[in-house]
Amino acid sequence: MCGIVGYVGAQDAAPILIEGLNRLEYRGYDSAGIAVIQRGQLKVRKVSGRVADLQADLPARFKGAPGIGHTRWATHGEPTVDNAHPHVDSAGRIAVVHNGIIENAEELRAKLQADGVEFTSQTDTETVAHLVAAAFRTGGAEDLEQAVRYALRQVVGAYGIAVVDTEHPDRIVVARNGSPVLLGIGEKEMFVASDVAALVGHTRQVVYLDDGELATITAGGYRTFTLDARSTAKTPSEVDWDVVGAEVGDHAHFLVKEIAEQPRSIERALRGRLDERFNTAHLGGLNLTVREAREFRRVKILGCGSACYAGDLGAQLIEDLARMPATSESASEFRYRNPVVEPDTLYVAVSQSGETVDTLAAVQELQRKGGRVIGIVNVVGSTIARQVDGGIYIHAGPEMSVAATKSFTSTVVAFALLAVHLGRMRDLAPTEGRRILDGLVALPGQIEQILDDEKRTGTIEAVAREIAQRPSVLFIGRRRGWPVAKEGAQKFKEVSYVHAEAYASAELKHGPLALVSPELPTVACVPDDDLHEKNVSTLAEIRARKGPVVALAHRELSAELADRTIVIPQSEPELDPILMSVPLQLLAYHAAVALERDVDRPRNLAKSVTVE
Ligand code: HGA
Numbered sequence: 304m305c306g307i308v309g310y311v312g313a314q315d316a317a318p319i320l321i322e323g324l325n326r327l328e329y330r331g332y333d334s335a336g337i338a339v340i341q342r343g344q345l346k347v348r349k350v351s352g353r354v355a356d357l358q359a360d361l362p363a364r365f366k367g368a369p370g371i372g373h374t375r376w377a378t379h380g381e382p383t384v385d386n387a388h389p390h391v392d393s394a395g396r397i398a399v400v401h402n403g404i405i406e407n408a409e410e411l412r413a414k415l416q417a418d419g420v421e422f423t424s425q426t427d428t429e430t431v432a433h434l435v436a437a438a439f440r441t442g443g444a445e446d447l448e449q450a451v452r453y454a455l456r457q458v459v460g461a462y463g464i465a466v467v468d469t470e471h472p473d474r475i476v477v478a479r480n481g482s483p484v485l486l487g488i489g490e491k492e493m494f495v496a497s498d499v500a501a502l503v504g505h506t507r508q509v510v511y512l513d514d515g516e517l518a519t520i521t522a523g524g525y526r527t528f529t530l531d532a533r534s535t536a537k538t539p540s541e542v543d544w545d546v547v548g549a550e551v552g553d554h555a556h557f558l559v560k561e562i563a564e565q566p567r568s569i570e571r572a573l574r575g576r577l578d579e580r581f582n583t584a585h586l587g588g589l590n591l592t593v594r595e596a597r598e599f600r601r602v603k604i605l606g607c608g609s610a611c612y613a614g615d616l617g618a619q620l621i622e623d624l625a626r627m628p629a630t631s632e633s634a635s636e637f638r639y640r641n642p643v644v645e646p647d648t649l650y651v652a653v654s655q656s657g658e659t660v661d662t663l664a665a666v667q668e669l670q671r672k673g674g675r676v677i678g679i680v681n682v683v684g685s686t687i688a689r690q691v692d693g694g695i696y697i698h699a700g701p702e703m704s705v706a707a708t709k710s711f712t713s714t715v716v717a718f719a720l721l722a723v724h725l726g727r728m729r730d731l732a733p734t735e736g737r738r739i740l741d742g743l744v745a746l747p748g749q750i751e752q753i754l755d756d757e758k759r760t761g762t763i764e765a766v767a768r769e770i771a772q773r774p775s776v777l778f779i780g781r782r783r784g785w786p787v788a789k790e791g792a793q794k795f796k797e798v799s800y801v802h803a804e805a806y807a808s809a810e811l812k813h814g815p816l817a818l819v820s821p822e823l824p825t826v827a828c829v830p831d832d833d834l835h836e837k838n839v840s841t842l843a844e845i846r847a848r849k850g851p852v853v854a855l856a857h858r859e860l861s862a863e864l865a866d867r868t869i870v871i872p873q874s875e876p877e878l879d880p881i882l883m884s885v886p887l888q889l890l891a892y893h894a895a896v897a898l899e900r901d902v903d904r905p906r907n908l909a910k911s912v913t914v915e
Contacts, residue, residue, distance in 0.1 A: 305330060305331045306323075306324060306330040307371070307402055307463055307465055308320050308372045308501045309369065309371040310368060310494055311473070311474060311522055312369075312491060312492025313368070314368065314492065315339075315366045316370025320370050321358050323372060323494075323501035324337070324372045327496070327500060328354050328374050329703050329705060329909070330911050331909040334382045334383070335354045335357045335373065335387060337361075337371065338371055338372075339366070340368065346367065348360060348361055349388075369467050369472065369474065369475050371398060371466075371495075373389060373400035379404070379428075380425030380426045390426060390428050390429040390431070390432045395469075396439075396469050397432050397435045397450075397469075399428060400464065401427075401463070402464075402482045403462040404427060405431065405462065406459045408427030411434065411458070415433045420437075434453070434458070435453075447470075448476055448528070450468070451464075452517065452530055455478055461914065462479070463478070463480075463482035463497050465495050474520060476518070477495050477520065479512040479513065479515075479517075480515060483685070484496075485499060485511045486509060486510040487505055487509050488509070488525070493520040495518075497913075498911065502542070508539045508540075508541065509541075510538075510539050510540070516529060517530065551703075556902040557704040559902075561704055561709045562708050562885065564709050566747035566751050568697075568698070568700060569747050572697050572699070577744070582736035584720035584723045585724075586720060586724050588693055588694055588696065589724075590692055591677075595675075599647055602621050602625075602629035602649045602651060603631075604631035604650075604651045605631070605634040605650065605652050605662060605666075606653035607633055607635055609706075610654055610655065610707070613711050613786075613790075616783065616880050617629070617715065617722070618631045619786075619877075624723055624731055624735070624739065626726070626729060634652070634659070638664045638665040648675075649675060650675060650676040651678070651679060652665065652666045652678045652679070652694075653678070653679045654679075655682070655707055655710040655714075656910065657678070657684075658682070659911070659912050660912060661912070661915065663690065670690075676691045676692055678691035678693075679697060679718070680694060680696060681710050683696055695721065697714055697716070705903060705905055706797055708794075715881050716743060719743055719878060719881075742878045743878065753872065753885050762869055763886050763890055767889075767893030768893065768894075770894065771893075775802040775818075776802070776825075777815065778795070778804070778806075778825075779806050779807070779825060779828070780808060781807065784880070784883065785808070788805040788807075788828055790887065791803075791884070791887035793805075797891075798895035798900060798905050799898055800900060800906070808841040811841060819845055819848040824852070825853070826890070827841070827845075827853070827854050828855050829842070829856040829865075831856065831857035839860075842854065842860070843864065846863060851866050852867075854869070855883055855887070856869070869886045
């Protein structure tokens, strides 16, 4: 969520911070701010709004280093200028940026106020600035490291923080507990960020901090240590980051760019993983011996939002192809319900960012109870990727738009590979393995076709313009179409702000059919499979109540059944959901554009959900 960036070195920090914040803004964007130390003085600039507003507001004389910057997604206090980070102590000596939640903030605030400290914001973060200052005043701290350790020993909660001090103008002290922080190593300069995206163009050498770790960075290097001042040893890693992938290029928005990238992102998910000889999938990163993989009896998938819906499809793929009972559940619920953890269950955690706090907590809970967890993750080196016992990187490339698109389809592709892999160790026939692998290889071309058809006909855009005017839209599907409907509704509501709800088709008559009227359009998944007739009956029931229908199908449906049909290419039935998801992404996109929404940064949301 909130983005953090920091710089120490010979250059002026401000342009580097602004550039970093621009790259991080997708994580949170209700307010932004930076602080630099200029000739021993703290200079702070904050705005309520976007990084572009901050940039426009920045005077040319805003020079100096080190500096820290922040783009916020508010948890405590409205997105006002006062609540924007950095937060400063009363003497104007210490500045702090923070990602996370200080859970005992109220208690700390009361104590500090009793000592005469005056607060200028409603945030939990401001307590940290005052605690660091108090460490010098009354805690006996002599340097910034000591002061930050003193402050954090009093803090309960999650944080990634960066702190500067006018009395120690050669350094930034950072700390991580439950919220990502990484260091970037430059030539006689150092960077800090909450996300590697902020470092693009500066360095590829990074050090990921672990929970409970702190670091001091100076132009000359870094030192890492723990809250009780024990030094820790870190090995830098090399970031393999495609700079071009993070630019919007010729596209109007990242969302439509990322939809269009899916043929390539799926190719990357498949690269090097198709074992033509044995008609199986080669997944080197799972870190499971054949024997271990064979001993699992069940699969349980955990994720949040789109990752959970991709998991629903993953569970069906695994049941279909590996014949192992498999279920998917939202990680945010799982983590709090004292789940029974079984040794013969393979747990799969799904997260695009690899930082999703609820999914991470579920992984940690599972591991505490002896569960074996693998990850399906996009961001290499992210917290979940490092926490799990093995897994599959989807290699979708940077996903900048808040709404997941290419990460969704690539995750389902990863599940198809996992299902074939587990299936071929059990009773999936070689010909069946081959059928799925061939189907996967054909997907990129079929997605091109969907995108080309839309360019030619504009059908989806026309449908989107129509249904965007309605107060609500129903998405329905059966079996594999049901998670597609869930993801379709989610995409639609999050970028268009039009209410959308997904239902399993057969459930309509148990309640929501009462809503059906000429005012409520239904978007229905109607693949040409063994359930086609059932789906047709559902459409007839809606039509009998004069409900408008948009069908997603492999062939044009009659006017009695649907007002509009979006015709898509047919894959293997198990893989059809991947193709069906693409027109629903376009539907959401065009609806958002028609309603002039902030397509890549929908209100109230942020990418990479690192707070509860
Ligand atoms: N609690 C802080 C930081 C919020 C955050 O990390 N969001 O992702 C605030 O409300 O400012």
